[in-house]
Amino acid sequence: MHxxxxxxxxxxxxxxxxxxxxxxxVPEQLRRVLYLRLGSEESDGLEGALMTLPHLTQLRxxxxxGCCLQDPRGDPLPGLLSTLPPSLSSLTSLTHLDLxxxxxxxxxxxxxxxxxxSSLLLSHNLLSALPSSVGCLRSLRYLSLFxxxxxxxxxxxxxxxxxxxxxLSHNLLxxxxxxxxxxxSLRSLELSNNRLKExxxxxxxxxxxxxxxxxxxxxxxxxxxxxKLPQLIKLDIRNNPLxxxxxxxxxxxxxxxxTETELPELxxxxxxxxxxxxxxxxxxxxxxxxxxxxxxxxxxxxxxLKWAERxxxxxxxxxxxHDFLLSRPLELQPHGVAFLKPVEVCVPYHRSRGEVVVRRFxxxxxxTLPTMTKRGSPRHSVRPGGRAARLACCCVRxxxxxxxxxxxxxxxxxxxxxxxxxxSRVDPAIKxxxxxxxxxxTRTVMLQVLQVVVSEVRQISGDPQASASHLLCVSQSPSMxxxxxxxxxxxxxxxxxxHTVDMSCLYLLHGDPAAQTWTDVTSQASLQxxxxxxIFTITHFSWYWLWYTTQRCVSGVARKxxxxxxxxxxxxxxxxxxxxxxxxxxxxxxxxKVDGMLQSLSAQYEGPQPSDLCEFLEGEQFFAGFERGxxxxxxxxxxxxxxxxxxxxxxxxxxxxxxxxPSQGKQEPVRGQVSFYxxxxxxxxxxxxxxxxxxxxxxxxxxxxxxxxxVLTDKGEVEELRHPPxxxxxxxxxxxxxxxxxxxSLQIGQEWRSIGINLSMSxxxxxxxxxKHRDNLGAVVLExxxxxxxxxxxxxxxxxxxxxxxxxxxxxxxxxxxIEDIVSLGKRKYRExxxxxxxxxxxxxxxxx
Numbered sequence: 035m036h037x038x039x040x041x042x043x044x045x046x047x048x049x050x051x052x053x054x055x056x057x058x059x060v061p062e063q064l065r066r067v068l069y070l071r072l073g074s075e076e077s078d079g080l081e082g083a084l085m086t087l088p089h090l091t092q093l094r095x096x097x098x099x100g101c102c103l104q105d106p107r108g109d110p111l112p113g114l115l116s117t118l119p120p121s122l123s124s125l126t127s128l129t130h131l132d133l134x135x136x137x138x139x140x141x142x143x144x145x146x147x148x149x150x151x152s153s154l155l156l157s158h159n160l161l162s163a164l165p166s167s168v169g170c171l172r173s174l175r176y177l178s179l180f181x182x183x184x185x186x187x188x189x190x191x192x193x194x195x196x197x198x199x200x201x202l203s204h205n206l207l208x209x210x211x212x213x214x215x216x217x218x219s220l221r222s223l224e225l226s227n228n229r230l231k232e233x234x235x236x237x238x239x240x241x242x243x244x245x246x247x248x249x250x251x252x253x254x255x256x257x258x259x260x261x262k263l264p265q266l267i268k269l270d271i272r273n274n275p276l277x278x279x280x281x282x283x284x285x286x287x288x289x290x291x292x293t294e295t296e297l298p299e300l301x302x303x304x305x306x307x308x309x310x311x312x313x314x315x316x317x318x319x320x321x322x323x324x325x326x327x328x329x330x331x332x333x334x335x336x337x338x339l340k341w342a343e344r345x346x347x348x349x350x351x352x353x354x355x356h357d358f359l360l361s362r363p364l365e366l367q368p369h370g371v372a373f374l375k376p377v378e379v380c381v382p383y384h385r386s387r388g389e390v391v392v393r394r395f396x397x398x399x400x401x402t403l404p405t406m407t408k409r410g411s412p413r414h415s416v417r418p419g420g421r422a423a424r425l426a427c428c429c430v431r432x433x434x435x436x437x438x439x440x441x442x443x444x445x446x447x448x449x450x451x452x453x454x455x456x457x458s459r460v461d462p463a464i465k466x467x468x469x470x471x472x473x474x475x476t477r478t479v480m481l482q483v484l485q486v487v488v489s490e491v492r493q494i495s496g497d498p499q500a501s502a503s504h505l506l507c508v509s510q511s512p513s514m515x516x517x518x519x520x521x522x523x524x525x526x527x528x529x530x531x532x533h534t535v536d537m538s539c540l541y542l543l544h545g546d547p548a549a550q551t552w553t554d555v556t557s558q559a560s561l562q563x564x565x566x567x568x569i570f571t572i573t574h575f576s577w578y579w580l581w582y583t584t585q586r587c588v589s590g591v592a593r594k595x596x597x598x599x600x601x602x603x604x605x606x607x608x609x610x611x612x613x614x615x616x617x618x619x620x621x622x623x624x625x626x627k628v629d630g631m632l633q634s635l636s637a638q639y640e641g642p643q644p645s646d647l648c649e650f651l652e653g654e655q656f657f658a659g660f661e662r663g664x665x666x667x668x669x670x671x672x673x674x675x676x677x678x679x680x681x682x683x684x685x686x687x688x689x690x691x692x693x694x695x696p697s698q699g700k701q702e703p704v705r706g707q708v709s710f711y712x713x714x715x716x717x718x719x720x721x722x723x724x725x726x727x728x729x730x731x732x733x734x735x736x737x738x739x740x741x742x743x744x745v746l747t748d749k750g751e752v753e754e755l756r757h758p759p760x761x762x763x764x765x766x767x768x769x770x771x772x773x774x775x776x777x778x779s780l781q782i783g784q785e786w787r788s789i790g791i792n793l794s795m796s797x798x799x800x801x802x803x804x805x806k807h808r809d810n811l812g813a814v815v816l817e818x819x820x821x822x823x824x825x826x827x828x829x830x831x832x833x834x835x836x837x838x839x840x841x842x843x844x845x846x847x848x849x850x851x852x853i854e855d856i857v858s859l860g861k862r863k864y865r866e867x868x869x870x871x872x873x874x875x876x877x878x879x880x881x882x883x
Contacts, residue, residue, distance in 0.1 A: 039066050039092075040797045044073035044102040051079020057086045065090060069797065071097040074113035074136055088121040093128055100135030100158075102784065110135075110784055118142040126150065134158050134178075141165050149173065157181050157201070157809075169193030180204055180224075180809065192216035203227050203247065215239040226250050226270070233257050241265065245398075249273050250512070267370055268398050273511050275476065297327070302341075312336045323382030323423035324364055325410055332375040340367040344435070356484060356600070358440035360384050360426070366433035369397065376429035380410065383426050383438035392428040395435040403428040442482040442507070449510075450476045458483050461504060463567065467521040477514065479575075482507040486599065488528050494595045495583065501527035502595075503568075503580035505545075510575055519571035527582045532565040541588045542570055545577030545596070552579070552592040607631065609639035770834055774856050775823055778849060779815045785844050786815045792840035793822045 041056075041064075043049030050072050056064050067090055072083055087096070100113020113136035123144040130153040131145070138159040145151070146165070152173050157180035164179075169190030176199045184205040192213030199222045207228040214223075215236025222245040230251040237243075238259025246260070249272040256271060300309060301319045309318060315330040320341055344363040353359060360383035381392055391405045410423045426438040447456045449468045458464040460483040468479070484505040491502045503524050526535065542559050543552045559570040568580055585591055603625040611619070619639060623631055628644050782789065790800045800818065807813035826833040834857060841850040 040069040041067050042071045042791070042797065044071045044097065044099060046073075047103060048076060048079060049073050050076065050083040054079070054082040054086050057089060061089070066092060068092060069095040071099075073102040074098050074100050074115040075103045075111035077114050080114060084119055084122075088119075088124045091124060091127065093125050095130040096125070096128060097130075097132035098136070099132055102787075113137065118144055120144050123147040129153065129173075131155070141168070146170055152176065152196075154178070164188050164191070166190050172196060175199070175219075177201070178808075187211050187214075189213040195219060198222070198242075200224070210234055212236045218242065221245070221265075223247070233260075235259055238262060244268065246270070252512070268396065270399060272401070275512075297330075307342060308338065308340050310336050310338055320364075323410060323425070325378075325380040325425060326366075327378040327380070328373075329375045329377070332373045332377055334374070337371075339433070341365065342367075353439065354441065356388075356442050358388070359437070360390065360440050361438040363395075363435050363437045365435050369434050370432055373431050376431055377433075378427055378429055379436055380408075380425035380427040381436055381438040382410070382423040383440075384424075388440045389443045390426045390438060390440055392426050393437050393439050394428075394430070395437075396432075397434065403430070442484055444480050444482050446478055446480045448476050449473055449479050454479075456481055460485065461525065463523070463525045464504070464506065465523045466508065467523070468516075469518050469521070472516045472518040472520065473514075474517070477510055477512060479508065479510045482509075490599065491595055494598045495585070495591045497583050497585050497591070500581070500583040500585075500591075501529050502582070502592075503527050505596075506578045508572070508575045508578070513575075516573060519573055521569060521571050522578070523567050523569050524578075524580055525566060526563065526568055527580060530582055532563050535563060535582070537563065539582055539584055540568070541581045541583070542568075543579045543581055543589060543592050544574065545579060545592075552589045552596070554589055605644045607644045609635060611639055613638075770823075770837075770853070770857065774853075775819055776816070778853065779819045780812075781849060781852075782815045782819070782846075783811070785846065786811070786818055788844040789840050789846070790818045790822070792843045793826075793836065795822060 043052055046052070053072065070087075070090065070093055072080075074080055087093075098113070098115055100115070101110035103111050113134075115133065115136040116138060118133075120143070122142075126149060128148050129150050131148075131151060132153075132155040134155050134157045136159050138156065138161060141156075141161060141164055143165070145154070146167055148171075150173055151171060153176040154171070154174060155176075155178045157178045159182050161179065161182040161184060163184065164187060166188045167190065168188060169192070171194060173196060174194050175196050177194070177197060178199075178201040180201045181204045184202065184207055187202075187207065187210065189211045190213070191211065192215070194217060196219055197217050198219050200217070200220060201222075201224040203224045203226040205228050207225070207230055209230065210225075210233065212234045213236075214234060215238070217240060219242055220240050221242050223240070223243060224245075224247040226247050227250045230248065230253055232253060233248070233256070235257050237246075237257060240263065242265055243263055244265045245268040246266060247268075247270045249270045251274050253271070253274040254276060256269075256276065260266065260269065297315050297317045299317045299319065302309060302321060304321045306321075311318075311328045311333055313331060313333055313335070315328045315332060318326040318328070320326065322343065324341075326341075342365045344365055361381050364379075364381055366379065379392070383390060390407050392403045394401050394403055406427050408425055408427060410425045428436070443458075443460050445456060445458055447454050449472065451471060451473060453470040453472060454468045456466040456468075456479060458481055464481070464483060466479070466481060484507070486502055486504055488501050492498055492500050503526070506522070506524065508520075508522075526532070540556070540561070540563070541554055542556045542561050544555045545552045559572060561568060561570045563569075572578065579592060579596075581588055581592060583591060604622050605625055605628050607619075607621040607623060607628060609619040609621075619635075621631065632644070787800055787804075791797075795818070799821070803817045803821070804814055807817060823833070826836065834853065838850045838853050841847070841853065
């Protein structure tokens with residue numbers, strides 16, 4: 035028994051059956067249990083456990099959950115709990131009760147007699163209604179009914195005056211009772227994925243409300259009373275058929291020869307991160323090319339504002355499929371303060387092949403803003419020759435984080451019951467025809483086209499006769515089936531006409547990029563061919579691709595081609611300025627631009643040779659997307675103790691990191707490293723190395739040594755610093771980087787709690803992590819692993835063996851082997867890479883195996 039009277043039985047098969055046996059063996063010890071967790075996936079022993087529970091009268095927290103265990107295929111097992119015995123009303127000390135992932139079809143009456151219950155979790159059950167007496171739970175502060183079948187709520191819900199969090203998302207609600215406005219303590223209300231058509235005006239009485247989530251409903255207007263809620267900081271109204279008023283016109287920027295806007299100008303220097311704006315307005319020019327335009331009257335008194343550029347990481351960068359990152363995230367402060375008039379924010383970006391949009395992060399989620407592109411003022415040019423920077427501009431009333439992104443051109447139209455026609459701007463020959471009667475309510479349909487080069491298709495597929503059309507992506511909001519099939523017209527693949535095409539070699543493929551599968555739907559889509567076009571009908575909206583090939587396994591070939599089309603061949607380049615050795619330039623360039631860049635910079639820089647060719651998946655494009663590369667200098671403000679650490683994330687969860695650091699006691703140019711990961715092991719590596727990589731999604735580590743100078747202090751002396759590129763472990767047992775931990779976390783599933791227990795983490799800490807990231811298993815696993823890593827890294831050596839042992843005790847021998855391989859392979863490749871470039875082979879921080 036845990037010294038704090040905690041008993042966890044939901045991590046073992048047959049755990050519930052153990053409870054009656056423990057009661058027979060040690061009743062006095064069991065009577066003192068305060069926290070109990072049971073699994074409800076197995077019928078054997080569950081009934082006996084329920085009969086034993088009334089004896090545990092001191093229980094404060096009880097969890098009887100499903101989905102704690104997995105079947106042989108790795109899928110979570112649902113809970114079998116369908117009712118609770120009335121005798122559970124004797125648990126009068128209970129404050130926390132979790133019955134999620136079960137089969138409760140009605141609200142258990144015994145719960146209404148628990149006087150101290152403050153947290154009640156009934157998510158993922160079969161509840162269709164709440165009792166009218168639910169208002170008697172006056173101590174309830176947290177109520178989760180996520181993922182049930184609720185169609186209506188009783189008016190007595192308004193009597194829960196202590197309630198602070200209410201989660202009703204993923205139900206069947208069509209309306210809310212007006213009594214919801216009586217919940218005076220409510221801070222968070224989640225109503226997403228219901229069938230709500232309107233919100234009651236009484237929501238304006240929720241003066242404590244901070245978060246209101248109503249996305250994915252049928253709401254056509256938002257009550258004006260929400261604008262008066264003083265504490266409301268998050269309002270998510272996505273995926274609703276809201277009336278769309280015209281976008282406020284963007285105010286024109288002043289250019290040479292124009293006098294349309296007579297606003298005072300403010301040009302900030304490189305180290306000026308604060309500025310002031312008064313009621314007269316101002317045109318602010320930020321270092322790096324960004325511009326802010328404050329119209330007259332946007333503030334009443336003098337406003338003190340700040341700006342900052344952020345390094346790209348998972349929190350500040352959100353990329354969808356085929357997106358390109360075009361700028362660094364720009365943060366404008368203070369957050370949440372509303373301007374009286376829209377303020378124009380213009381973010382500089384590099385050249386783009388697609389549609390440029392500004393994305394905004396409000397602290398909780400990302401949104402895409404209406405965007406207009408233009409040239410900035412030539413007087414504020416940051417380009418050679420005085421050319422104005424390209425700007426992506428949007429109008430906002432509140433400051434937060436902004437980033438420019440290039441995405442596939444998105445064409446959209448509203449489809450009404452009368453029908454509609456949608457034509458692609460990328461290729462006007464691509465059309466979608468919605469017949470009359472295809473829908474009963476108006477919805478928005480979007481079409482995106484990804485252009486494909488036939489020569490690449492033939493080279494990758496190995497079929498000289500292969501040809502393929504552009505890829506089509508069709509999506510809609512809200513997501514509902516059409517009553518009649520939608521007709522799609524697409525040009526035949528290049529080189530084909532209706533007279534020359536062999537119909538036995540023409541395939542229509544339906545794609546699911548998330549699962550990386552392509553399915554032949556030629557026969558289901560009624561494919562027809564005219565002289566120039568292929569015409570077919572669809573009912574499922576996703577990716578479609580028209581292929582012509584003589585190979586039989588067309589779906590496998592298409593999957594291979596699609597995967598390769600999303601990759602970029604790049605090289606790392608490290609240069610050191612000849613006139614100032616303290617300045618080091620790191621660049622990641624598309625492979626075709628390396629030679630030209632070396633030649634243009636040879637007079638100013640010298641350094642190691644470029645790295646080997648690397649293929650990066652799309653989503654990591656900001657490496658290849660910046661035409662001038664990524665510049666890193668050791669005199670930048672984010673150089674802490676001589677070490678630069680840049681961590682990049684993508685939507686594919688691939689992880690890259692850049693470390694630049696001097697070794698201890700070195701005054702001459704010293705070693706550093708650039709590490710990056712890609713999703714597949716290269717085909718040309720030695721066989722003995724490839725055999726040690728495990729799993730289909732193993733990450734491959736490649737290292738490029740750098741030559742960097744020591745870091746000077748303010749007194750001009752070389753500062754002695756430790757060598758920190760590997761940040762968990764010790765020389766005897768090996769090191770793991772944060773990137774290694776991230777790759778490991780991606781392979782951990784429902785067994786995360788067992789691993790945490792075997793890592794000596796407390797039950798309270800694990801419960802806190804799970805509650806903080808409920809319904810987000812990936813975030814739970816990440817925080818569990820990194821909480822342990824941060825604490826263990828400070829405690830001294832032996833961290834890596836401890837992690838390996840925890841994996842083995844949790845039946846994850848595969849992860850234990852992979853950790854050992856990462857440690858040994860990382861040390862070996864680092865030493866070999868140093869020898870290849872002729873640097874000193876004596877690496878004190880990496881011991882020989």
